[in-house]
Amino acid sequence: MKGLKKQRRVQIIVLAFAALALSTGLIGYAMKDGINFFRSPTQVVTDPPRPGEVFRIGGLVEEGSIIRGQSETVSFRVTDTNETIPVRYTGILPDLFTEGQGMVGTGSMQDDVFIATEILAKHDETYMPAEVIDALKEQGVYQDAGSGS
Template sequence: MTRKQRRMIMIGGAGAVLFAAVGLILFALQDQIVFFNSPSDVVEKGVKPGQRIRLGGLVKEETVVRGEGTEVSFVVTDGGADVKVAYTGILPDLFREGQGVVTEGTLSSDGTFAADTVLAKHDETYMPKEVADALKEQGHWQGEEGEVKAN
């Protein structure tokens, strides 16, 4: 075997080991990877019940309903579609109607989003990039460059 052949076998072996390692990592993380969706994405893509996603948009005005204890329901909108969210837990201090929110959880078979995490924007200028992009597409967001303003 020549020196060139040995080198090619070593490179091929290292590539195979690297490929296997990446495959194992992705397989191990497949339950941990959560994709962001706007309410329009949820409706258009037909997200399957039980699939874990992040849902972001604006809390629709006059939709926050507080139940017993820490139960709360509200509607997240991006101007194109609405998704009802049910959450049990303590909401962030900055959570309110008309503000940006990102929730994480699963879609139930009746179309209600069962959230286990709710995140609210933390100051007057911040909104997660994915939420801002989705709202810009719907024409409901104004950034610093004077784009259309969110209601």
């Protein structure tokens, strides 16, 4: 009788582990299209994304690069001061989107131009997305707002 109980317990544990592994795999598979990796312009140039790969790019909007096209189409360049990537976006830009400020865009590369489906910009005078700050620090060009620069 004791051997049967022990065998049943082992079967339940193995079954629970298999169910957990299966559910983890299914969740990972379902999320794979929803995960957007962040890249700086330098990372895009040195390690180009796969065709059609959706990712996030971030950096500073290059001074003098904003060109407003027909209707809601806007072209500009995003830089991390090391490399520059041209961006094209059709839609309404955030009110605080300006040259020289941090931005993050979601989209994909098409003929060496980043086609953005979403643009995020700072939301107050001092905010810059954490990924942009990290990329700029990596390049050695980020200066903290409180540093008196």
